[in-house]
Amino acid sequence: MKDLYVFLAVLKKYYIELKRYAFNTVMMMGGIYILFALIFLGMQSFNATPETLESTIVGFALWIFAILGFSELSWSILEEARNGTLEQLYISPVSFGRISGYRVLASFMVNLLLMSAFLMAMMVGTGHYLNLDPGVLLLVFLTLLSVYGIGYMMGGLALIFKKVQATLSIFQFLFIVLLMIPAALDSAIIYVLPVSWGSVLINDVMVRGTPFLELPLNSVMILLLNSLAYFAVGYLVFGYLEKIAKQKGLLGHY
Amino acid sequence: MTEMALEVKGLNKTYPQWRKESVEALRDVSFDLSKGEVMGLLGPNGAGKTTAIKCVCGLILPDTGSVRFFGEEVKDRVARYVSAVLEGNRNIYWRLSTRENLEFFAGLQGLSPSSVREDIVSLLKTFKLEEKENVPARKLSRGMQQKLALGCALIRDTPLLLLDEPTLGLDVETSLELRNYIKELVRDGDKTILLSSHDMNVVEDVCDRVVIINHGRVVADDTVKGLKDIFKVQAYEIGLQGRWNELRDVLPEHYNIDIRDSHTVINCQLKDSKEFYRLVDLFKERRIEIDHVKTKEPNFEEIFVKLLDGDRR
Structure with missing residues (x-):
């Protein structure tokens, strides 16, 4: 039950902050939409095929979703350290790693609503309607699990080095590359990279119209293993870096 | 227990x-x-x-x-x-x-x-x-x-x-x-x-x-009381009748001598009772009348500084 109450507290805080800063959220989504529109129009002017355009919608939405989740783990640690609240999170009966996991889950739930609305707006705005199979939710979650794993690693580095904003920014653009690799490269490497294979499967369902249940089981299993591996490694690395931060007395320092 | x-x-x-x-x-x-x-x-x-x-x-x-x-x-x-x-x-x-x-x-x-x-x-x-x-x-x-x-x-x-x-x-x-x-x-x-x-x-x-x-x-x-007690016995306030500015030349530097309207107040830390008696003899010699002698309640800040000072030495 303790964990449930911690999760509810984290979810409520996430929601309150989002609501209280609704203007910021709306402006952020508006800005992102304009960026998307510019990319979409640019691609249209190069006579991109409808499939490419629809893949762009999926890729862009997935990228934003990934950035939001990634930020929740890495940027927020920097913010908490700067504000002086990070140490309070460590003085909890639930480990900080788990609290961070709950934050990710809370952000996934809230961002899912935001991204659904955003996706609708993209589809209406472009006139390209995608196949909205409920199974996509699972694929998105599994794809983002690898992002969260990387987020944990970066969060661990943030605990120690604090000034990692530049690296975090680079990672945000690295996700674009990872999402684009499958289109550019027909290689088995996409099975081991984070995000890439997940984006292939999501495209299969949303763009090519393959029902989720008709996806080959081994394809979904590869995604599951890939995501779990990244998540587990990320979590372990975070634990290791957290221990170093505690040994060096760096928690809460900024 | x-x-x-x-x-x-x-x-x-x-x-x-x-x-x-x-x-x-x-x-x-x-x-x-x-x-x-x-x-x-x-x-x-x-x-x-x-x-x-x-x-x-x-x-x-x-x-x-x-x-x-x-x-x-x-x-x-x-x-x-x-x-x-x-x-x-x-x-x-x-x-x-x-x-x-x-x-x-x-x-x-x-x-x-x-x-x-x-x-x-x-x-x-x-x-x-x-x-x-x-x-x-x-x-x-x-x-x-x-x-x-x-x-x-x-x-x-x-x-x-x-x-x-x-x-x-x-x-x-x-x-x-x-x-x-x-x-x-x-x-x-x-x-x-x-x-x-x-x-x-x-x-x-x-x-x-x-x-x-x-x-x-x-x-x-x-x-807090224990720390105060340790220092209490060593701190004194001695009041003298009259203005005795010349005591500044005779007494050690760490004695705080305050000349007021018609009397002199000395704040000091004494090592032992012998030092106190030497001081009384000095006043007798110079025909200085003692008005009062008080053990001084030490200020906690002074205790803190003294402890750190002692640690440095």
Whole structure:
């Protein structure tokens, strides 16, 4: 039950902050939409095929979703350290790693609503309607699990080095590359990279119209293993870096 | 037998430095705290107070040593026993309102919203924050923010409370108010408090016992009264009739001679009774009439400085 109450507290805080800063959220989504529109129009002017355009919608939405989740783990640690609240999170009966996991889950739930609305707006705005199979939710979650794993690693580095904003920014653009690799490269490497294979499967369902249940089981299993591996490694690395931060007395320092 | 709320034994902590000499933050630091006691942790800047408190909280891993809460050695998840206010008003979420902060920290402790509803109302009342319950923390005054930070630690309902500089930056009135809350906490409930502060008045007013740390070592561990008694017998105020300015040439430099309207007041520390009798002989020789001799209650700040001075030597 303790964990449930911690999760509810984290979810409520996430929601309150989002609501209280609704203007910021709306402006952020508006800005992102304009960026998307510019990319979409640019691609249209190069006579991109409808499939490419629809893949762009999926890729862009997935990228934003990934950035939001990634930020929740890495940027927020920097913010908490700067504000002086990070140490309070460590003085909890639930480990900080788990609290961070709950934050990710809370952000996934809230961002899912935001991204659904955003996706609708993209589809209406472009006139390209995608196949909205409920199974996509699972694929998105599994794809983002690898992002969260990387987020944990970066969060661990943030605990120690604090000034990692530049690296975090680079990672945000690295996700674009990872999402684009499958289109550019027909290689088995996409099975081991984070995000890439997940984006292939999501495209299969949303763009090519393959029902989720008709996806080959081994394809979904590869995604599951890939995501779990990244998540587990990320979590372990975070634990290791957290221990170093505690040994060096760096928690809460900024 | 008195139950021990906190036992800190042999804490050592060294911070290695890149191309520099390592910093020994704690050297064999040991102290304990009985249930219901308020203990002050004192020391100059960089003495190791915060490192010691953070080791107790599990935020810093000591190289060696142990921390036991109510007889149980805990290396992780100390939150069952401890809540803390570590950086005054920086421990709260500035975007959340007063009530939302209290609710969040209760949730963080794994407490259900319904179980703390009444406690929140009571804390808002105690800290006179009822009218500010829906105001974002960033819009509160510093004093209110520190009271809220203390409230957020109290809502966790742990038996041990660690307060690092709880009155730092507060005006006299708010500092007094906060001190009274701390005293009430111990009187009304079964809270045990470890408090670090630079403010000697706070320590003298609130604490039963004091541990003084300097250069990472414990240099004194006694009750406030015990420390005062040690120094009490050595400090004297001697009043003389008449103005005796020439005594400045005769008496040692550390004697504080104050010439007033029709009398002279000497404040001094005497090594032993022989020194006192020598002084009386000197007054007799010069036909100086003694008006009064008082043992002086030592100022706690002076005791602190003397202890650190002794440690330096």
